[in-house]
Amino acid sequence: MKLSYFPGCTLKNHARNFEDSTLYAMDKLGVEAVELDRWNCCGTVYSLSTDDLMRQVAPIRNLLRTRERGDSQLMTGCSMCFNTLKRANNRARANEEDLASMNDFMYDEPVDYAGDVDVLHVLEVVRDQIGFDAIRERVVKPLEGLRVACYYGCMLVRPNEAAIDNAENPRVLEDLITVLGGEPVDFSHKTECCGAHQTVDKPEIIADKTYDILGAAKAQGADTVAVSCPLCAFNLDHRQEATLQKHSDFHTMPVVYFSQLMAIALGGSESVLRLDLHHTPPGPLLTGKGLL
């Protein structure tokens, strides 16, 4: 199966571990992710104002690039890109006048966007197109004894129109970890916001959020927290130093992308995991569990 693929900005630098492991896992599962030739930043956050149609042009252009390839589906792994692309697409589909205005802004595009591309998150492809049974058959290194707290954050589950699962108690990541042979733990903070872009000028707030979220995971006996968003990953992992400075009883904990756990279980070598990009190293934990 071939799918058009939108990486987004952060997967090309800080979150290379997310991209490399995702592409490895997809390949192992028979999905060829074909990166769009000329993709641009999705805009990161969906514009919430009614009259801000100009801001919808960036995400919609990527859907036009997908159409140019003759494809009608666009897959992305980054939760924020997914949410922004999907909501812009929903808006274009729901309102003909808005779509016409967006197309007017894109006077340089040879073809108008017609609302005919579906935006998919990697986890939707995993669950709905590949299927958990097919994944189970391909697991060569089960995540035995690895206790994982699955963290969805905001953008995978809110609002309903862009959610890949139930907003208050999503299960898709837990189901995936189970199929990979790991042990998902009950996790009270799985959809609690990490503080998002406040990390730029108010890292002290992120320190509190990381303390609460990772503390809740630790209290359930989790070894690690699995995420799907490079901003959540940065806040929960790279802000652990600031967290420790503010909360002396904080216990550091490795944070990984769900795709890295998939890559391990599907037989990936350490090179696709890019563990050098983590702040709190997952290496000792994974080695201790016999997974590296």
Add this chain to the structure above:
Amino acid sequence: MTVFVSRDKINSGFTSKVQRLADQNLMACYQCGKCSAGCPMAAYMDIPPNQMIRLAQLGMEEELLDSEAIWLCVSCMTCNMRCPKGVRIAELIESMRQIKLRARQDHLQVETIPTADLRAIPPIALIGSMRKFTS
């Protein structure tokens, strides 16, 4: 906080502007407080979300636009999902930010971010904060 309600403020146009930008009906709110109860940022706000909505109903432009609270909301959408009246609180707060930003009153001075931070913080965070905090 003590505020003085007046017909002039209520009819000043601020309330209708906020509603128009958000495509929401502020008057649907009956102050149950669910938005503030679930808000991950409420603890840091000078005005919690349910009070922001009440002030907006009453046209309290100055109190809202000068607050820290409008900049602390990260649009995580928890309030929207839990509001029993279907009010999209996040959109209403975005409108208040937009009113400031459209008057070129940025909340973040990008040039003051240390170079080391620009390297360390991923683009997803930097672009997100620029989108939310600058015009």
